[in-house]
Amino acid sequence: MRTSQYLLATLKETPSDAEVISHQLMLRAGMIRKLASGLYTWLPSGLKTLRKVEAIVRDEMNKAGAIEVLMPVMQPADLWQESGRWEQFGPELLRIADRHDRPFALGPTHEEVITDLVRREISSYKQLPINLYQVQTKVRDEVRPRFGVMRAREFLMKDAYSFHLSDECLSATYQRMHKAYCNIFDRLGLDYRPVIADTGSIGGSVSHEFHVLAESGEDAIAFSDASDYAANIEKAEALAPNIERPAPTQALTRFATPNAKTIAELHEQHQIAPTQSVKTLIVYGAADEAGKRGLVALVLRGDHELNELKADKHPLVFAPLEMAKEEDILAVVGARAGSIGPVGLTIPVLVDRSAAVMADFVAGANTDGEHYSGINWERDVTGYQVVDLRNVVEGDPSPCGKGTLQIKRGIEVGHIFQLGTKYSEAMKAAVLGENGKNQTMTMGCYGVGVSRIVAAAIEQNNDKFGIIWPTSIAPFELAIVPMNMHKSHRIPEVAEKLYSDFQAAGIDVLFDDRKERPGVMFNDMELIGIPYTLVIGERNLDNNQVELKNRRTGEATLLSIDEAVATIVAAIKG
């Protein structure tokens, strides 16, 4: 491709409405343009990368035995009513009516449609297992679309759905898909982690997320420094400390703390280390038979953070987790948040494992402006439950038993689930089993955010000059930049010859044949992130040489013209 005949669309300035680096660079490198909030047109170079990601995903799906189909974007409401999600799904589900006023959804996911298809087409256990996928435009009407294609309203997804007779069979396909996902991200050239994940509203039991590691990631991932263990921090178990609780040495003592309502203020004003204090959070408890919700206290060591998902899943706690209102706390505890503690509480108390091994610690005295020191479990507080309530922190022992945890930020680009029978039961998707009886199928589902991968790859691979593409998904593998081409006979001759040789060798090459200053051309090629740039200049031509620049390392190498094609093809196709 020649730049003179291309829509390069690079921008010098960073558009003001782009918050994250990938969004900024995708706009500046001419990959996308905004049509409306959360809706983007993919420009030529952006689409090239998108299609390369899509091709790798498709290839690995085919290799894993999944079969490609294509389902409509518009989905009739009745299927969503059948699964129950027409009511459950929030306004992210874009509901529309056709000209006859029949209700439809623009699909954010296709569990209902595929389950409907399979219950009609698959009637016997002999046809199982089957794994069907599509690569298709999804719609989610985000309340606040942002970060460009990272959280857009229309996006490209690969979604696969597998159907089985047994959980063993589901588990085998799940493992195969887990491997296929690893292959995908390996081939994409990205630093990623498959992590144990929560199944959330999709349902099911076992689930893994695939995260591209990047400092700007929205999710925190905990992983062992000595094994493959990795989990979304919301799912990583904080093990009980491997120590005995020390025996009490201090008496329980009440003291005035009129201006200390936080762990930090206790530390500042009273020199109490956060590791020697606890924080007590009051949330609503699970409703009783009459529908009435009481309160529950959650106790954590002062330097630890509540893991809301863990609390949310505790049977004593009302889900979704909700912090109690001040008036409810006052009415039951008699003090405001900031002076609450476990001593003398009459509500259920859940104590995090790390808080449960503390001795002689400090906490609120359940009287405004007062705390206790010298608190000891059993002696001063009884009837509590010890549970895992906190987010893991760096240095915690890994729950797998090997090594300690490290924490990195990640961007979720894939998610696989063992769904079980959530949809197949609701929608009566059964087959005739080997025993001649009808049997409900069990399901898996497997998603990859194809367009999101493009943004995540940029978050992980960029510098101040622009994008640094992994070669496998670069819009172009090589740029040819002739310097001052229109002032020379020799330069265009060599450039044209090399351009045609690289094309013949199957290299995806961009020939910058614009009448621009070399600096402008170099800046554009760096911004776009092309892995290799071949510079053709008068001086080197005198020695029968051209210069190869590596975008990632910054290295420049002189090559003889005769060996340039073979050397570069080997580097790229290697």
Add this chain to the structure above:
Amino acid sequence: MRTSQYLLATLKETPSDAEVISHQLMLRAGMIRKLASGLYTWLPSGLKTLRKVEAIVRDEMNKAGAIEVLMPVMQPADLWQESGRWEQFGPELLRIADRHDRPFALGPTHEEVITDLVRREISSYKQLPINLYQVQTKVRDEVRPRFGVMRAREFLMKDAYSFHLSDECLSATYQRMHKAYCNIFDRLGLDYRPVIADTGSIGGSVSHEFHVLAESGEDAIAFSDASDYAANIEKAEALAPNIERPAPTQALTRFATPNAKTIAELHEQHQIAPTQSVKTLIVYGAADEAGKRGLVALVLRGDHELNELKADKHPLVFAPLEMAKEEDILAVVGARAGSIGPVGLTIPVLVDRSAAVMADFVAGANTDGEHYSGINWERDVTGYQVVDLRNVVEGDPSPCGKGTLQIKRGIEVGHIFQLGTKYSEAMKAAVLGENGKNQTMTMGCYGVGVSRIVAAAIEQNNDKFGIIWPTSIAPFELAIVPMNMHKSHRIPEVAEKLYSDFQAAGIDVLFDDRKERPGVMFNDMELIGIPYTLVIGERNLDNNQVELKNRRTGEATLLSIDEAVATIVAAIKG
């Protein structure tokens, strides 16, 4: 691919709601399934064909210098308001509101979005011409979706849009796209015609449709037997007959025709040949300055059909064309339709060229139940205009001057337009011209119905056994059918070896490894329409032979096992 691991989904019975053969065969061959009215899921084999069509279209677009982009399905209403089409477009434009109640359209076409993109990105004549295309899901909320994917609500289209400074430049790109479209349909292996077409509501001047010829086609196409001339019948000019009008020989004579209100009744009851009578249709005339519409008479030879588009475009005729109501005709002419004729009419009279060379002819006498015979132009009727008003018929001279016209049915699968400045003017899409002044761009647009091609190809290529795919778009190029595989050692051995050899040779091969009777397997392969089937049976293996069946010709050939792969690869890859 092995059938045992595939979703073959063939049906023995023809689904009752499928009216046309392509819809029936796409359901029976397991290519598509209906999700809701006008919404179809593409099953594996259908999607394979769809993707092959898409790949050929994309390849030819790239070769023609078009650059691929991808625009959203959801389009903000304000762009459609800017072009005026938010009001003009009927309910086929599916209008929706997002969660914030902002209006959007689900795009049936993308003129507005691309014009908005280009006016922002292209600022100088130096960046022109540019031709951008996408392959994308379109939505049209058809009032009565039917014929399967032929007239669906969601469908896959390739749409391209070119931008130019001059009409000459537009014309050059238009010619290049015309050629690219011919290349596409040549490669698809379809019998097609590019035909001169009306520009309809899209606007513009020059336009061609591409039709796949099939008896079931909705459109009639007229084409010369001696040149490349072809036009949609609505656009084909009916030349003036190359004869002098004979001199009058009969006197004007009124006669009673109480029961003859049609050309056929005149023929039956009064032995007047349709070629010797005229029909006179009364329509509304163009409105005067006060907005009042008069009447206009259209006169055609009795055996000819009115071409509504030609009448519609006449300046004296109100557009859109509308037959006058009986009370209006009675008030002005004094007679009812069935007894109308040109003699003595006081309204404008438009006479078709073929009617204008008649002499001594018969027509209504403008008195109920009476006709005139012996009518002669000029002597009995004056002040009329001679124009082209009729549909051409087989045997008419070709308007190109060479040969006579033949008429065939076609299915429109492509349409290209020289749009001119319709959108660029309304949306102020201008660039800085070479002269330093702002200049409105002129546009072309070019559409291919990718999913429609699949149905059209089947309409053209089928027999009583099923589909007969052109090899280039067959879901599989070759089927391997081992007979009674599970009863033999030798057959599975040979079949597996050949399957793996064909895969290695890059052949898209379906291995029917089901435990089915040979008849079931043959029927399925014929129904699906796979161009070649390789049958492996005991008897032929005794002679070291296998049998190759050609789906189109029905020919069966014995091949030695050793030469089978080379022979078949040569036949398929040509």
